[in-house]
Amino acid sequence: MMKQNIEPQLMKNGGTVDLSLVESLNYDEFSRCLLAEVERGGRVAALFGVPGVGKKDDLELFAIIARDRHATIAVYRTEVGTSFPSLATSCPQIQLFEREIAEQYGVTPTDHPWLKPVRFHRVWQGETDVWGRPLDRHPLPGDMEFYRVDGEGVHEVAVGPVHAGIIEPGHFRFQCYGEKVMHLEISLGYQHRGIEPMLLHGPHPSTMAQMETIAGDTTIGHGLAYCQLIEALSGCEVPARAQAIRAMGLELERLANHVGDIGALAGDVGFLPTASFCGRLRGDYLNLSAALCGSRFGRGLVRPGGVLFDLDPTLENAVQTRIDEIEGNTLGALDLFFDAPSVLSRLEGSGHVSRSVAEDLGLLGVAAKACGVPRDSRFFHPTGIYRKVFDELITEETGDVWARAHVRYREVIASINLLRQIGKNLPAGPVKVPVGPLKANALAVSLVEGWRGEVAHIGITDADGQLRRYKIVDPSFHNWSGLAMALRDEQISDFPLNNKSFSLSYCGFDL
Amino acid sequence: MLDIISERIRQGFRTGKFPKEEPKLAPRFRGMPEFSSECPQGCQACEQLCPFDACMIRNGKMAIDLGRCLFCADCQACPEHRINFSNEYRLAVRNRQELLYSGGEYPLAKPLEPARLKLLGRSLKLRQISAAGCNACEADCNVLGTLVFDLGRFGIQFVASPRHADGILVTGPVSENMRSAVLDTYEAVPGPKVVIVVGACAINGGPFIHSSETTKGLDSLLPVDLYIPGCTPQPYTILDGLLRLIGRREQRG
Structure with missing residues (x-):
């Protein structure tokens, strides 16, 4: 049963909330609240996983919503198992956060439109790599499916990780038609220091x-x-x-x-x-x-x-x-x-x-x-x-x-x-x-x-x-x-x- | 056009006189450490207290590994606060073990051996590789190209391709994800080549010395010719090191 009005814990920037006061919502309520906040002009300042205390495989998700117009920050919390339905299609600003959670904790955001690794490191806990990469080796950076356009006159340009200047490393893949860029995909993680x-x-x-x-x-x-x-x-x-x-x-x-x-x-x-x-x-x-x-x-x-x-x-x-x-x-x-x-x-x-x-x-x-x-x-x-x-x-x-x-x-x-x-x-x-x-x-x-x-x-x-x-x-x-x-x-x-x-x-x- | 010329006149001539004149550094700049007194007998507190393992006791005296030292403003290593950081910016050396400093004479970098010096001493092209650097060392390498330092007047230049380079200059703690890119870039440089590391990260991991995602210093992967310590090294520290390597600065001074 869904509660109609969920009042989240509110705080100011540079403030704290007592964790026990942050109610753990079921995932449906959590996603409904999150989407409603964004609908009303809130921003997802952060969405991240927190391993449960005691039971090793439990994972909690916390969403930190900045309500700019009210100078407040709302906190939501839920628990997930080995997967949770992705919200990235209806709320694109969280697509990277969901991929990050998948990479860190081996939990799958199902139906994520573009589920790719973010930083190419080993999973932080558990025995599941969402992409099925071997756990005994460090993942290879850039080892993923890139978006690709095929057709006459279409070509791909790959740049990096080492660039032609004094600049940090990253990999850029362009799908081009002549000089025109149809799509740019950016794959990072080379700078990951854990x-x-x-x-x-x-x-x-x-x-x-x-x-x-x-x-x-x-x-x-x-x-x-x-x-x-x-x-x-x-x-x-x-x-x-x-x-x-x-x-x-x-x-x-x-x-x-x-x-x-x-x-x-x-x-x-x-x-x-x-x-x-x-x-x-x-x-x-x-x-x-x-x-x-x-x-x-x-x-x-x-x-x-x-x-x-x-x-x-x-x-x-x-x-x-x-x-x-x-x-x-x-x-x-x-x-x-x-x-x-x-x-x-x-x-x-x-x-x-x-x-x-x-x-x-x-x-x-x-x-x-x-x-x-x-x-x-x-x-x-x-x-x-x-x-x-x-x-x-x-x-x-x-x-x-x-x-x-x-x-x-x-x-x-x-x-x-x-x-x-x-x-x-x-x-x-x-x-x-x-x-x-x-x-x-x-x-x-x-x-x-x-x-x-x-x-x-x-x-x-x-x-x-x-x-x-x-x-x-x-x-x-x-x-x-x-x-x-x-x-x-x-x-x-x-x-x-x-x-x-x-x-x-x-x-x-x-x- | 006239606007540009008049602005150019207003901005003035700004290239520094280094190395003929010594640079004026901020009085609060933290360079070469000094020890204010002898260590108390048997005290080994610093070995535990420096979070980056930069301090150790050698022959009853404190020694600081400048390759690991971050020159922290609130240095936590000595409970007696015996470590002070002087304004001395010249810190570059040729060998890793020379970075272990316990006062006295410091072996500033000597020029390359004659064979490489003859080839590279008047024209040294470097390929910079950021290998998980935080963009501070990178920025202070970049700044050497501005008109204040005007690196080009010494025949040193950062180039776009390793194929055009005489060596690599590496910053950052060499993350697992950058390891093969660094080695590939090194391989692509034609010999004879030089390897220069800038900053505590590239020398020994810096703030990330205990991370499982970093290599503890480039010299575990490649032979290094010049170590430039600091977090972040002052641009003049870097420039002084580069000039010493190509024999463009007298040994002391």
Whole structure:
């Protein structure tokens, strides 16, 4: 019998719920609730398996739904046996989550439209490999059925894992008719380091360094998401000054990457002035991060309970002066780019993704904003100082390479202003407080708007207050499908331009 | 066109004077470790406390394996906080065991032996392979191509194909899923070739030293000519190492 109204446990970003209060639904109710949430504008921030306590083969599924308009997060829970009916056809944004569950726990989502491995690793528990691969050997990356188009004049182009530049590895398969791409299939997993299983029974002394290297270009984003989660589970209040310094770190990370990406786009369309200016300016922002904490990538800045490095008045002034100095050069380099007709003709209309596709696939961050889909957890689920200082939700409407570049341009200006605003009103006080033990049997959710988009971390503790499951979702996990859609009917020679306009993480996806 | 020229003038000339002048690094940059005092007799706490197995006691003294050290800002290894990180960025060596440092003289990388130096010393083309790197080491290799460092002026260049390369430069802990791609790429480079590893991951697994999905360092698979430690190595650490390998920097200095 189905209950008509199921009230899920609701929480805020950076909050926790008592696990015993999260009702376990039967799978029909669970799927009905999940689809209804998405129908009402909710997003599936994460869907993941959690092995049962005691009975070894039981698997629970948890769905974390972000209700952006209400600034709340809903949690649903169900139990599954060796298989469960896939929801991917009616809710495409969960297709990868279901494949991930299949690969990790050997449980089959039946009637999944495209059940393929995600990261090519051995099953984490049990004796079943959904694809029937031998259990005594490590799976081979890319060993799967690729989508294939046959016919006269149709050809296939395979690229990677090793690419023709200093770039992470991944495999791309294009089905082309002449120059035109009919279909692009992206197969990753080459960067898999097995991060999630290493976190079991943690946090461990090694955990923080692993969090900072989930995606090294998002050190602050992932590091902060982890710290917020630990602080939620331990009930720790982070001092205001630390919150402000964290936001400075996060915005500097955004600036470095956005400026670098626009420079790389300029390189891809052969507009060399901006390419070379931005290459250097990116370094200027990285060096500001180094001024804060000694590391250009922000390693060591954020720690549970606050930050490791304070700003003395001299450094504070030096940082603000430096920002004033490089602001002019940054805007000069970017304006040149966006004013050049030869550049605009290459960016406009290329790699179009529609708003409805962006919503269906659950795209996040820059990729979603470029399609007119407002996604920014600093705005919808603010924590720390963003509750006070952030009010600028940036979107573009055209969904093409230009829109993805222009969202970055506007975010660069917004981040510089934010840095100035935060610097002017830096609260006094300590920058770090001690962190106590973690609550037992609790679930915590932490969302941080990294420069690519929303970084989601979810932690579940056991009866001893140790991590029983830790789930990491980099925005790239959602956004790679967006790149595949952007390439449809494009020229294959425009792949580098489109790839750079998304600028996604391979290791953040592969974990 | 005039806009471009005037912007070009405004942006100024930015190529650094390295190696004629030493780089100005952030005062908080963490480079070569220093030991503030002798270890107490019999203390071996650091062997257990470093989560990445970088510390060990050798002849009653603490030794740090710079190949494993992540230069953590909150180094947990010594309960007495005897380890400080200096601003010294020159860290590259030619042999794995030289990375074990317990103070005193540090054997900075010597140039390639004459046969390879003659061939590669004035033109070194490298194929970079990211093998489960987190994109930080990759980014700081990439940055060497920008006008600040201008790697090309030293005759060093990252190239697209291993067939055009004189060697490989590997970052990342070499995941199981990248192992065969790394070996294939190495095979595709014509000899004589060089192998360079950048970052703690590629040297010995880095933060993922205990993962079952990674190889513990590239030198378990291939002979390595140059080790550049750090997490992430400063770009000048990488550049200094590359220049030493091709004999473009004097031994000390």
